[in-house]
Amino acid sequence: MPSVSLHWFINDLRLADNPALCRAAMADRLICLYVIDPRWFRPGRQQLPSMGEKRRTFLLQSLADLDRRLRALGQQLLVLEGHPESLIPELVRRYRVNRLTVNEVCTVNEYRTLASIDNACHALVVDTFAGNQLLSSRYRGHREFPLGFSQFRKQVEPLECRPIMAAPPSLPATPLPRTQPVSLASPGSGAFAGGETFAQVQLGKVFDGMLPRRYKSNRDALDQWDGSTKLSPWLALGCISPVQVWWRLLHWQDTHGFCESSYWVGFELLWREFFHHLAREQGTTLFRFGGMRNKRPLTSFYPSRFKAWCEGSTPEPLVNAIMKQLRCSGFISNRARQIAASYLVNELAVDWRYGAAWFEYQLIDYDAAVNWGNWQYIAGVGVDPRGGRRFNMDIQRARFDPDGEYVARWSGRVGIAGERPVEAIAHDYVGWP
Ligand SMILES: Cc1cc2nc3c(=O)[nH]c(=O)nc-3n(C[C@H](O)[C@H](O)[C@H](O)COP(=O)(O)OP(=O)(O)OC[C@H]3O[C@@H](n4cnc5c(N)ncnc54)[C@H](O)[C@@H]3O)c2cc1C
Structure with a gap:
């Protein structure tokens, strides 16, 4: 048979x-x-x-x-x-x-x-x-899973990443009748186009250039296309594997020389790796109010506060700009995610799970382990040894939007044709493809 x-x-x-x-x-x-x-x-x-x-x-x-x-x-x-x-x-x-x-x-x-x-x-x-990970879940044999990122990093950094596997040169025939090619309901537009083909294009743009050399200082920028790799949407759906990114990074370091900044690209990939292994350990507690540590945060569900946060109509202009960018583009930077999450949990005292669920719904790079893991971290119910993160909004504005450009853009006040709704601005400002 x-x-x-x-x-x-x-x-x-x-x-x-x-x-x-x-x-x-x-x-x-x-x-x-x-x-x-x-x-x-x-x-x-x-x-x-x-x-x-x-x-x-x-x-x-x-x-x-x-x-x-x-x-x-x-x-x-x-x-x-x-x-x-x-x-x-x-x-x-x-x-x-x-x-x-x-x-x-x-x-x-x-x-x-x-x-x-x-x-x-x-x-x-x-x-x-x-x-879908750099390492198999069996990498540590019978050793306990380290519940802190630093321990995890020390454990895995000396390990060798497996080699990249080539695509199969041919595939066996299907037993099914021939079907029509998969077509799109809508072709989509904007900076991100799905698929392995575009993932490889983006990988080339990142590592054929000098982005890794500037990565550490630029990755926190709120709105800079080449501030970070922008590989997350393709990684989340597996249009590209972390192993492929890892080896391109090592190749870049061989060619251009190792620098601290390029090390940080790998460092962030290890965070992704950590959250993936952690999610497997956590099971249902990944989605639990008390999180991994079964804590009782002093937050609740306040529908009007949550609605204002989602819509971008809170008293904090920076958060409003971030939430509008998220709604318009499906993508915000890591720093923007941290600021928005901290504001919801610490200033609006809203149950973190609502924020995580809103991100899940809105982000094009949604990755269950990474999203819910990061939210737990900020809400103080995850792996953060400091027990949560509270971002001071005045400091964040002064550091990341000193001239108020970002806030103005996403409030709909800056655009090619003057005053326009933010939806119209999403794709036509400088720096993004
Ligand atoms: C509240 C919150 C929710 C998040 N939700 C998601 C999510 O659903 N999907 C997702 O992919 N990332 C998520 N992140 C992590 C991070 O913000 C994004 O991975 C990053 O902004 C994607 O941009 P990039 O590809 O340019 O990343 P780069 O800075 O270029 O990093 C390279 C890769 O490293 C990984 N990485 C970077 N930062 C982190 C991080 N903080 N934690 C884990 N892995 C990281 C990603 O795979 C990323 O593509 C979240 C962060 C926070 C604070």
Whole structure:
């Protein structure tokens, strides 16, 4: 009997450096699947949907790109809408699939879904691979997971990152009938375009130039396109792997010489890595009010304060500008995220989970482990040894927007045609593609 594999693309929408896909490619027949779950668009955590319009567009672009690449290898992407825990067992039965391959997931809902598929299909081999992190979850053997970033960093920095895996040169045929190419509901616009192709373009822009040399001093800028790598949306969906970024960074350092600033790019990738491993340790406590430490923050849900924060109509102009930029572009810098999060939790005394859920809904680079982990950190219920972060707004304004340019731009007061709504400004100011 021919072997049939099903590769379920989750957060690994790429062909290159995809260990699970390489394993799937060893079968006689292969189904390449992506599942769009309708629950993402319905009210969920904190009564907000998980996926907003901007991320949906980015996702659809990424799927179309992946499908194009698969077709070039004689394959196709099957995109289904529904619940993976029902759809996948159905496909397994119908096409006599004997192996399911996935790249490791790290949040509780994802591995519960995987466990439920495993339980429903007795003869199915479920193979997971460390494709979305620098290190496999098995890197530390039986050692305890360090609950602080510094300990984690010291533990993993001496380890060697695995080599990049080439994309499979060819793929087995699909047992399914030929389908139409995946097309976009909306082509999208703006700085970010989804897909492995554009991820590679952005990777080239970052590491063919001198961005790493200036990274440490620029990464906190509120609104500077080349202040940081801007790779997060592609990393979040796996259009590019952290291993690919890591090796490009090492290559840059070999070519241009190691400097402290370039070290910080790797340092931030290790934060991502840390939150991914931590999320796996945390399970449901990642989304719990008391967080990892089961604390009782002195915050609550105040609908009018939360609404003002989301809309950008609080008493703090800097926060308002940040929240408007988020709504318009789906992306804000790391510093902007910290300022907005600190303001919600510390000044408005709103339950941090509402802020995390709003970011989940709005960000195009939403990554469950990183988003909820960072929110816990700022709210003082996560891994921060200092027990939370409170940002002084006067200091933040003086340091990061001394001339009030950022606030003016995102209040709709600066634009090519004078006074205009902020939505119109999102894509036409200097510095962003
Ligand atoms: C409250 C809050 C929520 C956040 N939510 C998300 C999220 O949903 N998705 C997401 O990818 N990042 C999130 N971050 C982390 C960070 O803000 C973004 O990764 C970063 O701004 C993306 O821009 P960049 O790709 O230019 O990052 P760079 O500065 O160029 O960093 C390179 C990569 O390192 C990783 N990284 C950078 N900063 C952090 C960080 N603080 N924690 C963990 N990893 C980091 C990212 O993968 C990033 O792409 C959040 C931060 C905060 C404070």
